[in-house]
Amino acid sequence: MAEIKVDCRGDTCPVPLIETRKALRKAQAGDIVEVVGTHPSSKKEIPMAVKALGLELLDTLEENGVWTIRIRK
Amino acid sequence: MAEKATIIAHSGDMDKLYSALIVANGALAMGMEASIFFTFWGLQRLKKGGLEKGPLSKMHMLGLGKWMVKRKMKKAKVASLDKLLQEFRELGGKILACDMTMEIMGIKREDLRDDLISDYCGVGTYIQEARGSAITLFI
Numbered sequence: 001m002a003e004i005k006v007d008c009r010g011d012t013c014p015v016p017l018i019e020t021r022k023a024l025r026k027a028q029a030g031d032i033v034e035v036v037g038t039h040p041s042s043k044k045e046i047p048m049a050v051k052a053l054g055l056e057l058l059d060t061l062e063e064n065g066v067w068t069i070r071i072r073k
Numbered sequence: 074m075a076e077k078a079t080i081i082a083h084s085g086d087m088d089k090l091y092s093a094l095i096v097a098n099g100a101l102a103m104g105m106e107a108s109i110f111f112t113f114w115g116l117q118r119l120k121k122g123g124l125e126k127g128p129l130s131k132m133h134m135l136g137l138g139k140w141m142v143k144r145k146m147k148k149a150k151v152a153s154l155d156k157l158l159q160e161f162r163e164l165g166g167k168i169l170a171c172d173m174t175m176e177i178m179g180i181k182r183e184d185l186r187d188d189l190i191s192d193y194c195g196v197g198t199y200i201q202e203a204r205g206s207a208i209t210l211f212i
Contacts, residue, residue, distance in 0.1 A: 014095050015152050017102035018160050025164070049103040 001030045008037035009066060016042035017049060020071075024053065027073040032058065035069045043067040077106040078208035081199070085114030086130040087139060087154070093212045094157040100208065101164040108191075109161075110199045112171035115212075116178070119170060119185050124154045158189055167191040169198060 006023045008016040016037045023033045035046060043060065046069050050057045058070035078100035082093045093109060100107040111119050118124050132138040152160075162168065170185060172193045182193070192198065203209045 010150055012149055012151055014098050014102065014157075015150075018098050018164065021102035021164055022160075045103075053104045 001032070002028070003032045003034060006033065006035045008035060008039065008042070010038060012039050013041060015039075017045060020046050020049065020069075024055065024071065024073055029073055031073050033071045033073065035071070036066060037069075038066055043069070046071075075104065075106045076208075077108070077202070077206040078210075079199070079203045079206040080107070080109045080208075080210045080212060082109050082111045082115035082118075082212055083113050084130065084212055085117045085127045087125065087127040088130050088142070089212050090115070090118055090124075090127060090154055091151075091157075093210070094154060094161060096208075096210065097166055098157055098161050098164065101161065101166050105207070106165070107161070108167035108169055108202050110169040110171065110202070112174050116171055116174045116180065116185075118154075119168070119190065120180065121184060121186060124158070124186075162189055167202075169194055169202075171195070 004023050004027055006019050008019050016035065016039050020033065020035050027033055043062065047057050047060065050071050056072040058072055061068045078097060080093050080097055082090060097107045097109050118127055129139045129142060168190050170190045170193045172195055174180070
């Protein structure tokens with residue numbers, strides 16, 4: 001199982017969502033996708049997309065305006 | 074079957090095209106299917122080199138307003154229209170080109186970004202896409 005990292009720091013709507021979706025499409029079942037970003041709304045919306053896609057949200061962390069979201073496909 | 078978003082891009086204004094592409098990409102990112110039907114002034118933007126040529130729908134001011142907005146967008150790292158279109162296609166979105174507009178405006182296939190266009194069609198195809206869609210927008 002691989003761990004895929006997506007860096008969206010500095011990107012704004014809708015790039016973090018798009019990059020997350022692209023990484024999730026490429027991932028194999030069981031892989032972990034880790035997205036790092038700074039766009040505030042994406043921190044709320046990526047988990048919404050994860051739910052809509054029926055995938056597992058592992059955790060969401062935030063430190064100094066930089067959030068990290070981990071998703072299992 | 075996945076839920077679907079179907080958008081008519083009628084306007085060729087730059088800001089409205091941004092709205093259409095952001096919504097369409099958002100739909101794909103959140104697990105929906107999406108298609109955009111380009112017609113009238115919207116179809117002009119699919120001409121080779123035409124994507125960024127649209128005016129602002131408000132405060133265009135002979136191009137000054139557009140220049141200012143583009144500068145702010147660049148500073149905020151907003152993706153270009155070209156990037157949003159490429160991402161839309163990569164995520165499986167469909168671009169439909171209105172063949173009636175092509176006929177009345179004298180646009181040929183070779184004038185358009187054929188690499189991005191999934192199909193050339195009429196209203197029947199749009200209705201087939203829209204009738205099963207959870208989201209339909211006219212922009």
